[in-house]
Amino acid sequence: MLSQTDKDFYDENGYLMVEDVVTPDQLARLQDITHRLIEDSRQVSESDERYDLDKGHGPDSPRLTRIKLPHKLDPYYWEILSQSKVTTVLTDLLGPDTVINTSKLNTKAPGGGAAVEWHQDWAFYPATNDSLLAFGLNLADVDAANGPLMVIPGSHRGPVLSHHNDGVFCGAIDPDDPLFEMDKAVTLTGKAGSMTVHHVRILHGSAPNVSDRARLILFYECAAADAWPLLGGSSYIHSLGQRGFWADLQERVITGAPCLEPRLEPVPVRLPLPPAKDNTSIFKTQMSGGARSAFSKM
Known part of the structure; x- marks a missing residue:
């Protein structure tokens, strides 16, 4: 699906926008499933294994920062990742053997939905090589007002910046680094059905949603099968043990097959240790770790 020009742009800049990556029918079904999950959150009063609640959430006004692991909540999210144009973009960039690390549906609420402070995904889960990326599938139109993704082009080729505050991993860089x-930031807006791609090492963040519309983006974080996670990264897999890890890996294969020969590359690494007091999500990590906001200066 991607042209060589697209691939070269991604290699050079670390991000890409792919238009109309899902059909209107696929988009409508994704939207219906997502709105049903949001409606179900009205009965939830505290963040749990399914929902991260935003300030002001209640039965009369559901406000979420995130729906966790949507591909495990409804099989259609997995079908889109594994059997659509999204799959073609994945293999175009990472090769025939791929796995999912995690998924999340960021449902940034209107009127002040939480920002995601500037960070590199690589700081959370370094691996033996950096053939990892994140897709951000827009389930609603995203413009400058409702908290779009912002990236620093080319920063995936640079160092891993410190994501620590007072000696603790806080999941965000110091705005004064x-x-x-930030003056080089590019804002990635797009229509519903379009998809952003960003490299695991690129610096990115998103401002609060100041519009009267929700920002619904379905994120899939994926890796080439030969990019094996390093011990110390912020992932549940390190607690599984050898047999549990192998069983879990089978379930995470998107295309091709698992790899038993990790590819080792000379990539920069900082481990996310010691962890923040609450590291159950990036929002909780940044808050409990005392991350400073770059968006307060905007």
């Missing part, structure tokens, strides 16, 4: 060049 001299290597953080």
Whole structure:
């Protein structure tokens, strides 16, 4: 699906926008499932294994920061990842053997939905090589007002910046880091049905949603099968043990087959240790770790 020009742009800049990656019928079904899950959250009063609640959430006004692991909540999310144009983009960029690390549906509520402070995904889950990426499938139109993804082009080729505050991993960089060049940021807006792609090492973040519309983005975080996670990363898999890990890996294969010969590359790594007091989500990590906001200066 991607042209060589697309691939070269991604290699050079670390991000890509793919238009109309799902059909109107696929989009409508994804939207219906997502709105049903949001409706179900009205009965939830505390964040749990399915929902991260935003400030002001209640039965009369569901406000979420995230629906966790949507591909495990409804099989259609998995079908889109594994049997659609999304799959073609995945294999175009990562090769024939791929796995999913996690998924999330960021449902940034209107009128101040939480920001995601600037960070590199690589800081959370480093691996033996950096053939990892995240897809952000827009389930609603995303414009400058409702908290779009922002990236620093080319930053995936640079260092891993510190994501620590007072000696604790806080899941965000210091806005005053001299290597953080926010003036170079590119804002990724797009229509529902379009999809962003960003490299695991690129610096990115998103401002609060100040519009009267929700920002619904379905994120899939994926890896080439030969990119094996390093011990110390913030992932549940390290607690599974050898047999549990192998069983879990079978369930995470998107295309091709698992790889038993990890590819080792000279990539920069900082481990996310010691963890923040609450590291159950990026929002909780950034809050409990005392991350400073770059968006408060905007």
